[in-house]
Amino acid sequence: MKSVVIWPLLTTALFAAACGGDKEPTTVSTTARVRFFNGTTGMTGTGGFTTNGQFAPGSALAFGQATSTCATADAGSTSFGFGAANAGGTGLNGVAIATLNNQSLTAGGNYTVVTAGSATSATLFLLDNTVSGSLTGDQAIVRFVNLAPETGTSANAYTVLAGTLGSGPTTVIATDIAVGAPTAFKTATTGSNAFTILRGHTTIASGSDATLNLQAGTANTIAIVPKPGSSDFQLINIPRCS
Numbered sequence: 001m002k003s004v005v006i007w008p009l010l011t012t013a014l015f016a017a018a019c020g021g022d023k024e025p026t027t028v029s030t031t032a033r034v035r036f037f038n039g040t041t042g043m044t045g046t047g048g049f050t051t052n053g054q055f056a057p058g059s060a061l062a063f064g065q066a067t068s069t070c071a072t073a074d075a076g077s078t079s080f081g082f083g084a085a086n087a088g089g090t091g092l093n094g095v096a097i098a099t100l101n102n103q104s105l106t107a108g109g110n111y112t113v114v115t116a117g118s119a120t121s122a123t124l125f126l127l128d129n130t131v132s133g134s135l136t137g138d139q140a141i142v143r144f145v146n147l148a149p150e151t152g153t154s155a156n157a158y159t160v161l162a163g164t165l166g167s168g169p170t171t172v173i174a175t176d177i178a179v180g181a182p183t184a185f186k187t188a189t190t191g192s193n194a195f196t197i198l199r200g201h202t203t204i205a206s207g208s209d210a211t212l213n214l215q216a217g218t219a220n221t222i223a224i225v226p227k228p229g230s231s232d233f234q235l236i237n238i239p240r241c242s
Helices: none
Strands: 001-007 031-037 049-050 071-074 076-084 098-105 110-116 123-128 137-144 158-162 171-177 188-191 191-200 202-205 211-214 221-224 232-240
Touching: 001 098, 031 137, 031 211, 049 137, 071 076, 110 221, 123 211, 137 158, 137 232, 188 191, 191 232, 202 232, 211 221
Parallel strands: 001 232, 031 110, 137 221
Antiparallel strands: 031 071, 049 076, 076 098, 110 123, 137 188, 158 171, 158 191, 191 202, 191 211, 221 232
């Protein structure tokens, strides 16, 4: 049975600009915000993340988990690492098994660092969560990211449809989604949204297993990840930093 795991969504509108009176001072941020997500399979314990060689507090995560809060990182060139976390969840147990070096973070930026692949071939990706524009009271935005790299020697490339095949019309959202390259954000109506995920011509998630409840004003990054211990796949909503 395939399953959909829904992370708590943001409860405030993402697109409302903060403002104050003319006499209030304006603070310019010199840091970026970063959330971490562990999409690496086959680890016996938790995986942990580092930023510029320093362990990110709270980033000891089991597969399919994201950090509950976002870390801050200085703007500019930043390097990330991922490896097995120690028993106390306070550092890496040995050296990093994957690194992502010299990434440019923007002051005030909003990012997610994700892993994909197995413990023997993990890969890190930096996702930019920048959004623009405005939404009406009954709208959210959604995008998908492929964090299920391959089956055997064949690379997995996915197609996402809005709707359920065989149960009414469907609309193509994106095709041939490469690993670690998120689709563009698309506007969706809030509430229950059914999707269909295809690998080639094979449906890997559909119906109740691929139905998400989207809340007004939220930006939703939906990760396509394998379901450990089976050949099934699951969808996990990774919250944007608020």
